[in-house]
Every structure is written in structure tokens, then in C-alpha cells.
Amino acid sequence: MYWMDLSEGDLMFYRDVFGWSSTVDAFTLDGAVVAGHGAPAIPGSGPRWSLHVQVDDVARVCAGADVLAGPVDSAMGKTAVLADPAGAAFVVREPGRQASCLHKPMALTWAELCTNDLAGARTFYSGLFGWNPIDIVMEMPAGKVDYAVFMAGEAEVGGVLPAEGAFAPAEPSYWLPYVEVTDADAIAARAVEAGGAVPVAPFDIPRIGRVALLAGRSGETLAVMQMPS
Missing domain, CATH: 3.10.180.10 (2,3-Dihydroxybiphenyl 1,2-Dioxygenase, domain 1)
Known part of the structure; x- marks a missing residue:
């Protein structure tokens, strides 16, 4: 992504x-x-x-x-x-205009597929893009869930997990962007002050960082991620 x-x-x-x-x-x-x-x-x-x-x-x-x-x-x-x-x-x-700022504070840093068909997603994206899913176990609000990291060669391009173990899903299956931040709690508070919402309050994922789910004033959602110190 x-x-x-x-x-x-x-x-x-x-x-x-x-x-x-x-x-x-x-x-x-x-x-x-x-x-x-x-x-x-x-x-x-x-x-x-x-x-x-x-x-x-x-x-x-x-x-x-x-x-x-x-x-x-x-x-x-x-x-x-x-x-x-x-x-x-x-x-x-196809190659054209693209973000000139990635994997930095206040920019896109990760993408995650939340799906009701984990096995089908692994097969589909492997066949379509050649991505190789690497299995891990992730700590989420609902507890430990099966998770896979899609790899394109040596590069991590996104993650996939069951929708029931993800952030409060609005759809059965969806892609969720993550914006890197330096202070997830401060950003969550700022989102509320700006008239948005925080459907999932900041919480820690071991070895990953501190994450939260934000909703804009129009209702659209995206996640934020504070990297481990």
C-alpha cells in the first residue's frame, strides 16, 4: 500500500x-x-x-x-x-502520483485487512499480487487473534486478521489505514476536541506500539499507531 x-x-x-x-x-x-x-x-x-x-x-x-x-x-x-x-x-x-511522505509521523505507515474470510484473503492476495503471508499471533482488544503479515519480497506491505478480532468492524471485510503518530493518546484527545470520535481508545500491542481507532466528523474511520520507544 x-x-x-x-x-x-x-x-x-x-x-x-x-x-x-x-x-x-x-x-x-x-x-x-x-x-x-x-x-x-x-x-x-x-x-x-x-x-x-x-x-x-x-x-x-x-x-x-x-x-x-x-x-x-x-x-x-x-x-x-x-x-x-x-x-x-x-x-x-499504475505508477503515477504518489505520497512523498510515508512511514513518518502524521503519514500513512501501515494497512490492515480485516476480513471474515482469512483463508480466502491469503489465497486471493497471494495470487493477485504475489504477496506472501507470514503467520503471527497478535494481541488485540478481543484477545489473541491469528494474524498474517503480507510480504512483497523483503518488504512488509500490510496485515490481515479476522474481522471479529479487529477494531469494531463497520463492514464484514474492509481495509483500514494507519497513520503514524508520536502520541496516540494526545491525538485521540485532539480528535474528540475537533468533533470526531474515538471508537477504540488507545491501547498497547506488545512489540508493535500503541494504537487507537479514530472517526472523522463525517464518520469515516482510520487508525493511528505510536511506535514503541
Whole structure:
């Protein structure tokens, strides 16, 4: 995952919480692009964050998945909206515009698939992108859950876990972006002050960090992660 995009959300909320500025179609931090915003990438979805995967050939990838929209050409690169067999939607994009700020405080640092079909997700994403799932056990609010880290070669590209063990799910299966922060508790408090909500209060995951789930003023959700000291 290398990009996230907000559709139909309240842009000012993210200025207040993360200190982002906004241009006509992007969020920036100190002049660096951290995310996009605009019309819904996922048709009829309403306010939400969508996650994007960079691919070499959108048309080829579309042949292996359920296509919800596209492919279309734009200044952002050729894109299409796909869904996995459990219904989790995501965007694929050929190389084009991308975030210039990743894996830093106040920027996208992780992506997580919460699914009601863990075995199917492993097979689907391995076949579509060549990602290799590595199994681990994760401590979540509901207790210990089976978790897998998707690897693209030596790079970690995202995680997958059962929806019932994840953050309070709004859908049976969905992708969730994580923004890196230096103080998860302070960011959660700032989100409430800005008129949003904190559906899952900050909590610690051993060896991973301190995480929380935020909801913007328009209801869309994303997670934040404070790395271990």
C-alpha cells in the first residue's frame, strides 16, 4: 500500500488533528504529499478512506478480481477499484502520483485487512499480487487473534486478521489505514476536541506500539499507531 484517499470527508478535521494542509486534491504536511481527497473512489461508499496498491498493469490485475469501477486514466495514473472475494474494496494504480511522505509521523505507515474470510484473503492476495503471508499471533482488544503479515519480497506491505478480532468492524471485510503518530493518546484527545470520535481508545500491542481507532466528523474511520520507544 502506498497511498490513501479520503472521499466525501471533512477536510478541516484532519488539519485540526494531524496538522495537514489541503490542496485541490491532496493533503500535505510541510509541503510533502501525505494523502489524497476527492470524489468517492468506491462507488456509493459515502465518506471513507480507501487504500491504493501500485501495480505495473491495471488491466491485467483487473482480470483477477471483481471490478467495482474503472479502469480510468487521470493525472493520478490509471486506476481501478477492485473487491476481494469477501467484499473488501481497494484501489489499484499504475505508477503515477504518489505520497512523498510515508512511514513518518502524521503519514500513512501501515494497512490492515480485516476480513471474515482469512483463508480466502491469503489465497486471493497471494495470487493477485504475489504477496506472501507470514503467520503471527497478535494481541488485540478481543484477545489473541491469528494474524498474517503480507510480504512483497523483503518488504512488509500490510496485515490481515479476522474481522471479529479487529477494531469494531463497520463492514464484514474492509481495509483500514494507519497513520503514524508520536502520541496516540494526545491525538485521540485532539480528535474528540475537533468533533470526531474515538471508537477504540488507545491501547498497547506488545512489540508493535500503541494504537487507537479514530472517526472523522463525517464518520469515516482510520487508525493511528505510536511506535514503541
